[in-house]
Amino acid sequence: MKKILSISLLSLIAANSFAGGYRISLQGQRQLAMGHTGVGIIGQNAESLFFNPASGTFLKSKWSFSAGATALFSNVKFQNSIYNWSNSSENMGTPFYFYGNYQATDRFSVGLAVYTPFGSSVEWQQDWPGSHLVNSIDLQAIFIQPTVSYKITDNISIGAGLIYVNGGVTFNRNLSRSMIDDYGNRSDVTIDASGVSAWGYNVGVTARLDEYVTLGVNYRSQIDMKVEGGEAKFHDMPGFLNYADGKFDATMPLPAELTIGLSYQINEKWLAAFDYNYTFWKAYDNLVIEFDNPAIGTSVNPRNYKSSGTLRGGLQFAPSEKFSARVGGYYDISPVQDGYFAPETPRNDAIAGTAGFSYKITPKLDVDFSATALHFKQTKNSYDHYKEDGSYLSFGGDYRSSAYSLGLGLSYNF
């Protein structure tokens, strides 16, 4: 591998999911196909910059670019046999990414990327039995991260990036379990925020121990998305409770994540990788929404997430320069605790299988494919912290989710 000093203009987008959807990591087709490992992988393509900012100096080409998009399909079913309730939600998102890295010198690189994490959305049938908790939620964010990477020795590199997040959310729920307007329509409220920006950072270390094993460590900081002056709109309100449309403030923490992992170059054709992510979900204890209308006041919605980990493994087979194939999987532990299972984030522990391949079309250009399938365990769970007239009420039943994705990307290196 040529050691070149590189200045990469690389913005890294941390596409972790956060409150409001499944945690499906989709930051690059090659790494996704390997179970979304990557913190210890070097010399592949520009996608590595997401997994570890220190990897920039280990890329093989002076200029590395990678761009792609993924179609993500996520479905969830709900049922409760006591009351004969059956509902389902089918959602699709199309996250995409762009990475670019420049090796300024053989010790230094700079990069930039633009990326939208999967449009995490859950939409239930309006007025379904859980409508007092959520009817629909749609969260989107773009993370932009300029990164620098520096080799302190031939085999050890450090990297850092500044993360800028720009995002928005739209959330609708019914006002209570029974409130209707004068015509029998259920009363509901939509909160809408866009252009919310926040900052964070990402630091990492890559250490190549020998020609087989490379270790990586990456830490992404917590990012607090602060909504100020978002819009709250009320619909189908009864005449006596005519809340005027107004504004709200809210803060949602995107938790910090620590990843450690390694890659093992078994031989010239086979590469294995293992990652462990630990996400500090504990920061998400309540979703607090402050309405500017004093008659409504502050809505505190307990979530009480617990910090949790994800175990990943992947394998790559590259028999020639032209073709490489990958397979992988991961086991993702849900941060949701019993009794706090809110149907806006219907997730449970999951096992994912991933696969993919790349094909070199021209000496500089590769096409990357990936596919994933997530299998969630069925769970019987409930949200027990919704309060009405002084009593805590419980809403729950059986939930089962599944998700799969198909992705296409291009890698361009020269």
Add this chain to the structure above:
Amino acid sequence: MKKYQSIFLAAFAFSFVACEPEFENPVTNESYSRGEADFTTYVALGNSLTAGYMDGTMYRSGQRYSFPNLLAKQFAVVGGGSFTQPSFNDDVNDVGGLLFMGQPAAATRLILNMSTSGPENLTGTPTIEISDLQAKAYNNMGVPGAKSFHLLASGYGNLANMATGTANPYFVRHATSPNTTVLSDAMSLNPTFFTNWIGANDVLAYALSGGTGENQEGNTDPSTYSSNDITDPQVFEAAYKTIINTLTSNGAKGVVATIPDITSIPHFTTVPYNPLTAEVLGGEAVVTQLNTSLLGPIKQILTAIGEGDRIQLYSTTSGNPLLITDKTLTDVSATLTAALIANNYPAETAAVLGQVFGRARHATRSDLFVLGTSGIIGTASALPSPLDKLGVTFPLEDKYVLIPSEQQQIKTATDKFNDIIWSVSGSKKLAIADMNAIMRYLTTGIRLSDGQWYTADYFKGTENMNKVLFSLDGVHPNPRGYAFVANEIVKVINEHYKSNLPLLVPGNYPGVTIKASN
């Protein structure tokens, strides 16, 4: 190369097979069962509680929350047929009430007016015309106001009998012929399953009248009864047996319900016996004035004849009792008048005072007041000051209050009627929804599996707006309350007929109607 490529393409395709989430035990209608019951044709027999009456009247949007209509939706899951109810399409403005030959005959429905924070009749004119005859038997044969024997009365639905007061306006609208009976119209549908909740009016009509009717125990001729009388138990038993025997004559199964105690119904437990605080009366000075110029002298005279307990002096620190007329007290008007004259009161004044206080006493915690009392306390009596304030200086009439002897008659009759319901229904092995017991528990609170606590309280405002079960008339449930009733009946059916029917969540149903203004 191609070999590897095709392997991986195959792997892709494979990963998308069966990606729809599937439950281990999916919930479908087949998950439920009717057990030993047959819900093919469900007919509901009863009074206003069955018809879906609320807020003081029948009205179009309220009727769909009747408990039989809600039950029918659960029955439909396990093969139950369609469920029809008498039409209120002519309630075009959804205000309820009644018209007879174009003249208003019953008031519009009660709503809560936020700007006056009290229940009021909704502004509007009734359009429900009694003489618009539908002549049709419906699955819901609940007739508001019906007593037990009325269900067997020929001509109870005859328009011509409205003039003599022997017909029921609601039954008139849908009776299949002038001289049919409620029971025969019900049977014309060949019910396979029924609910029968009848008997409340046989005793509660008396209670709602404040005990102004007669206890007809011993009089077995109901044609001599007035509407506010308590039915004779033998009359009740004979009627109830006929109803049950007829309903089960073709093998139909069903649920009967018992009659609640009045102490479980907010209509009788909301107005306290002692709401007259110094503040309500108009200040400490007013209290002192009343004591020295009116209550004091009267009490003194009464004490002298051994009846001093009838009147209490008012306190400035606690709530004072309402002044009522108690017809069971000895009339001491003459004694009072004579004593007042002896104390140099002018003869006319003494006569008036004697008349007013002859059978008056202050209420105790053993007295119960009807809901409407709160609206008339302190309003003008026919007399000038100081005897011009109803319930304060002028005693409330009998119709506002249930004194202990009246309550005792109600309790005795309720218990007798319930004993009859238990034994007649038990002998036919019917399911019994003990609404008497359920509503008694409700007064101290019942917690459902969703975590919500329900009580028998009247609407208090936003603090209990999501959990109040009674409508604004204080007697009938609101939609959420009827869902509560339906849910309790579903539980009884599941237990007794070994069915597996889905339950309801009362909290998902609307409560009382609140309006910004009226």
